[in-house]
Amino acid sequence: MRRWAAALIGGALLTTGLGAVAPGAAAEQPHDVALGAKYTVSTRIPNAQLQAEADAHYPDVGGRSLTDGVRAGAGFTDPGWVGYLQQVGRTMDVDLGSVKTIRSxxxxxxxxxxxxxxxxAKVTYALSADGTHWRTAGSAAGNNRGTANEHRAVSLAIAPTYARYVKVVFDTNGYTFADELTVLGTDGRAxxxxxxxGPAYRPEPLADQGYQRAGTPRVGGVRDMYLAYTYGPGNPNRAQGMWSDRDLLPIVSHVDTEGRPTDWMFDTVLWMAGGDASEYQDKAGWTDLIDRQFTPNVDVDALDHAVDTARSxxxxxxxxxxxxxxxPLPTMDSPTPWGELDGQTLDLNPDRVGGAxxxxxxxxxxxxxxxxxRARFAAGHYxxxxxxxxxxxxxxxGPNSSDxxxxxxTAASVHSHRLKxxxxxxxxxxxxxxxxxxxFDAAMLQPNYFFDDTLPASRLTSATQLARWAGLGxxxxxxxxxLTSPAAQQKFAAYLDTFHHEGADRALTGWYWGARDTTLGSARSTDPAARHTYDAAYAYLRTSR
Structure with missing residues (x-):
């Protein structure tokens, strides 16, 4: 190791060795020492298809876009942005070319x-003098609050530290668009x-947390949660969202081809607020959601009657x-206030009333x-x-966001009532x-395989691996x-086969079958292939209990 000596000569500091400052010389001003630096970017949980999609639309041109000094515009279509699509996170390893004294x-x-x-959610910076031994310089949180579309930097100021190599570790949430890495410092060792x-840098382990188990107290005892959609008055699917006890009988119980219950089926029904966000921008939309769920002989009340019928x-x-x-999400971009509560008009738009x-x-x-x-449910005396x-x-x-x-x-409010x-x-x-x-007490991951014919069947395996890694159902x-397509029936069967093979059949499971008529159509179908989807779901539930 080099030894460094310093002495005061004529009132000036003379330092021998790398980065020496001659007597009377002007001190070098901090500048971007990463400008033009070479780097590589690695992916936390790689997915070739997602990577190809990002590279096709938002590439890192020449592998230098993040240190070329060119600032992208405020729109994500600007070619200055590099798009990182999902895959959990990225690690950027930068070679500054020689030792620099880094200040931020x-x-x-x-x-x-x-x-x-x-x-x-977080950007972690680490430094190394030799590219092998790394120390964590610190971390900083990304800010996802507000509504303005804009550049936002995630910065870390540090005491002057000399290093040649920089590591930038960040998570990706949906699409993450990055532009410039700026490392302010001076050449040599000041x-x-x-x-x-600081602490030795170690990558976060990729060890699986394991699936979220079904039926545990943590998840409220839920095993298989059926998603039953309801719709607002202006939605064309309104009628399909009005469930009768006859409609719900094939949900709470498995029925034979004559419609007679043979066994219990789904243990939980999740009533969904169907439609898009525009249907829930005001108090009228939220009030209708509550009212339609608790209309006599429909939806929740009908579910209670269906259980009676099955039990008999x-x-x-x-x-x-x-x-x-x-x-529903209380949307912030509504053109008008949400409505009135307790004599006060509630406006959810931060541009009009401020963020707080x-x-x-x-x-x-x-x-x-x-x-x-809660009050309406209690009043039902089910x-x-x-x-x-x-x-x-x-x-x-988005992490660190208003949402x-x-x-x-909301979680605190739900938990205050001892609910999940x-x-x-x-x-x-x-x-x-x-x-x-x-x-959240419980969460389940959508594979989204059924709806996209461009996806390979490996998407299901990828989804189970991600669920296991993140501890999800x-x-x-x-x-x-x-109901009619052999290809769609095969896709549905692939879910059951893959989940069983990957051990996800013991995980907390949500069941999305679209609107009401899909489930009823399969349960009541005279087409053996369509009916088989219903029976296969029951067999899967039965063996996973």
């Missing part, structure tokens, strides 16, 4: 919430600069079915829905139903790996094409 590190990202473009210090056929001990109720007021109003809306839904909890409808949650803060507050909080994010949705930190998916 900063990575520039794009925030574009309406397009699901979020900053990382007087007083320290060697890389099956006999045995009393049987109870769990109910989960929906919480909008956040408080959004929570008031959610608390009102939970209180009113003989065969238990309220298990509430479900967050929005399938993506994540609201979800955490559920979520089913889409495949690698923003924030899916942070579901526990958001306050899984979702079985199907829709109306199963």
């Amino acid at each position: 590190l900063s990575m520039d990202y794009l925030f574009y919430q309406s397009a699901s473009v979020f900053l990382p 007087p007083g600069a320290r060697a890389p210090h 056929s099956l006999g045995g001990a009393p049987h109870r079915v769990k109910v989960v109720l929906p919480v 007021k909008a956040a408080a109003n959004r929570l008031k809306v959610v608390d009102w829905l939970i209180a009113r839904s 003989r065969n139903l238990d309220l298990a909890g509430f479900y967050w409808m929005y399938e993506r949650i 994540s803060a609201l979800v955490q507050q 909080f559920y979520w089913i994010p889409y495949y690698q949705a923003p924030g899916f790996q942070y579901w526990r930190s958001y306050g 899984v979702e079985v998916e199907g829709d109306e094409p199963m």
Whole structure:
């Protein structure tokens, strides 16, 4: 190791060795020492198809876009942005070419919430003098609050530290768009600069957490959760969202081809707020959601009657079915205020009332829905139903965002009533790996394989691996094409086969079968292939209990 000596000569500091400053010489001003630096980027959980898609649309041109000094615009179509699509996270390893004295590190990202473009939850910076031994310089959180589409930097100031190599580690949430890495410093080793210090850098382990197990107290005893959709008055599917006890009989019990119950089937029904977000922008939409769920002889009330009917056929001990109720996203971009509560007009738009007021109003809306839904459920005096909890409808949650803060507050509200909080994010949705930190008790991952004919069957295996890694349950998916299409029927069968092979048949499971008529159509079909999808689902449930 080199030894360094310093002496005061004529009042000037003279340092011998690398980065020496001659007497009377002007001190070098900090500048971007990463400009033009070479780097490589590695992926945390690689997926070749996702990588090819990102490279085709938002490539790292020449492998130098992140250090070329060219700033991208505020739109994600600007070619200056490098798009990193899902795959959990990235690690950027940078060679500065020679030793530099580093004073700050900063990575520039794009925030574009309406397009699901979020900053990382956290960016970690590590430094090394030799490229082998790494020390963590520190971490900084990405800011996903607000609504403005803009550049946002995730920066870390440090005491002067000399190093040649820089490591930047960040998570990806949906699409993460990165532009410039800026490392402010000077050439060589400045007087007083320290060697890389801090904790030794070690990559976070990729060890599986294991699937979220079905039927445990943690998940409220839920094993198989059937998603039953309801729709608002302006939705063309409104009629399909009005479930009768006859409609629900094939859900709570397996029925034969004559419609007679043979055994119990789904133990939980999740009532979904069907349609898009525009149907829930105001109090009228939220009120209709509550009212339609608790209309006599429809939906929740009909479910209670269906359990009575099944029990009269099956006999045995009393049987109870769990109910989960929906919480829509209180949207911030509505052109008008949400409505009035307790004599106050609630506006959820932060551009009109400010971020703090909008956040408080959004929570008031959610608390009102939970209180009113609980009261209506209690007033029903259902003989065969238990309220298990509430479900967050929005399938993506950016970390460190206005939505994540609201979800955490909603979780606290749900838990204050000793109920459970559920979520089913889409495949690698923003924030899916942070579901526990958001306050959810249970979450299931959508594979989204059924709906995209361009996806290979390996998507199902990938989804189970991600679910196991993140400690999630899984979702079985199907829709109306199963009634007539052999290809769709084969896709549905692939879910059951893959989940069984991967051990996910013991995991907490959500069941998406589209609108009401898909399930009823398969249960009542005279086509053996269509009917088989219903019987296969029952056989899967039966063997996984």
